[in-house]
Amino acid sequence: xxxxxxxxxxxxxxxxGHSFCRPACACAGRKAKLQCCCPECRRGSExxxxxxxxxxxxxxxxxxRTRASYVNSSEEHICVAHKEAKGVFCDVENSLLCGxxxxxxxxxxxxxxxxxxxxxxxxxxxxxxxxxLWNMTQEMQTSLKQxxxxxxxxxxxxxxRKVMIKAEYQKMHLFLCExxxxxxxxxxxxxxxxxxxxxxxxxRMIQQKESLKDMYRELTERCHKPDMELLQVRTxxxxxxxxxxxxxxxxxxxxxxxxxxxxxxxxxxxxSFRVHNVLTQETITHYMSLPEDVRSxxxxxxxxxxxxxxxxxxxxxxxxxxxxxxGRHYWEVDVPHSLNWILGVCKDSLVSDxxxxxxxxxASLLFSLRMNNHYRLSTNSPPLIQYMERPLGKIGVFLDxxxxxxxxxxxxxxxxxxxxxxxxxSSPLKPFLCLGSP
Numbered sequence: 001x002x003x004x005x006x007x008x009x010x011x012x013x014x015x016x017g018h019s020f021c022r023p024a025c026a027c028a029g030r031k032a033k034l035q036c037c038c039p040e041c042r043r044g045s046e047x048x049x050x051x052x053x054x055x056x057x058x059x060x061x062x063x064x065r066t067r068a069s070y071v072n073s074s075e076e077h078i079c080v081a082h083k084e085a086k087g088v089f090c091d092v093e094n095s096l097l098c099g100x101x102x103x104x105x106x107x108x109x110x111x112x113x114x115x116x117x118x119x120x121x122x123x124x125x126x127x128x129x130x131x132x133l134w135n136m137t138q139e140m141q142t143s144l145k146q147x148x149x150x151x152x153x154x155x156x157x158x159x160x161r162k163v164m165i166k167a168e169y170q171k172m173h174l175f176l177c178e179x180x181x182x183x184x185x186x187x188x189x190x191x192x193x194x195x196x197x198x199x200x201x202x203x204r205m206i207q208q209k210e211s212l213k214d215m216y217r218e219l220t221e222r223c224h225k226p227d228m229e230l231l232q233v234r235t236x237x238x239x240x241x242x243x244x245x246x247x248x249x250x251x252x253x254x255x256x257x258x259x260x261x262x263x264x265x266x267x268x269x270x271x272s273f274r275v276h277n278v279l280t281q282e283t284i285t286h287y288m289s290l291p292e293d294v295r296s297x298x299x300x301x302x303x304x305x306x307x308x309x310x311x312x313x314x315x316x317x318x319x320x321x322x323x324x325x326x327g328r329h330y331w332e333v334d335v336p337h338s339l340n341w342i343l344g345v346c347k348d349s350l351v352s353d354x355x356x357x358x359x360x361x362x363a364s365l366l367f368s369l370r371m372n373n374h375y376r377l378s379t380n381s382p383p384l385i386q387y388m389e390r391p392l393g394k395i396g397v398f399l400d401x402x403x404x405x406x407x408x409x410x411x412x413x414x415x416x417x418x419x420x421x422x423x424x425x426s427s428p429l430k431p432f433l434c435l436g437s438p
Contacts, residue, residue, distance in 0.1 A: 079097070087115050089119075260415035271330065273328045315436050316435045319432045319433070324345075331396070341368050343434075344420075362422070366378075366379055394411035395408060407420070
């Protein structure tokens, strides 16, 4: 006997040899999960393709028929009408009938089968349903394991994600701190250079002023000389002072202006509060009526030299149909072709035939107006000149109503122009824009 035959022979001999009905074998195998186990001796077997024991099946069927004969002899299985045992199954009405009832007009058109055969079919159907339910149970168990695995994996990921997010914010904080230090250091160096330029400009103006005073004193002394001496000096140095005056250049004043530096990530933050179409109403007027303190600040270096008359240039104004009473809101306004403008939020504005009057109570406005040969940015609250580069494109306005602040940004550069902080806002505020003549 070769080794393969011997191994197969030993395998058959090691099997326990017990026989059971299919439901019992199926349940035992399913409970074992990994391999089939004998319900009697609990020995495992790797076999899965069990064959039907024909002899045992026939014996089981005979036993069931014998039991059925015994059961059918009881009163409940005897037909009341014909006193016969109920041995015929009606497939239509799912009921047991005696032979005579099955041939009655009520049931003769129905399909019938012997009770034993119908019972076997019922068992086969039940086994199929059991198989289907078992497969569904196994699939559900697999899905349950997957969901449980997902839950554990997600818990680990959420914990790790928290660490990653914190690390990113710490990283951004470090970047922002570095950018802040660079920004501040650069501004200080730039301001130092401007201060030095102003100091040198002041010194040049002082020196020229003294030179002019000396020349004035000299000319005054000459005016008081006797006629003969005055004429002799004139012939000796004709037009000497005039030549000096012509060769002397007037020192040009310094226009202090700090560079606008980009703030990392500021536009992404602001755009999360973006609102659209905030300026919907329009009007054209001949001038804007401003309070005296703002007008003096905007149209003159000091109040003494400032005209008290409102500007007479034609202006275009627009303001918001909606008002803000809470929250944070950001919008942008494009002012590329206008040299004079007023932008921000105000409590109210009055339109009349003669012009527009702005109620400056709780108003926060940024002004750009031409001053001689340059343009100056300034604010009304507080009344302060902003020594920054004048934006030439879109200007962003960020209203933080709850914290009482309004900030202005150069939207094209992503840089801050200025921030106006109030103690609090108590009235509804509306966006406002006024564009002056180019």
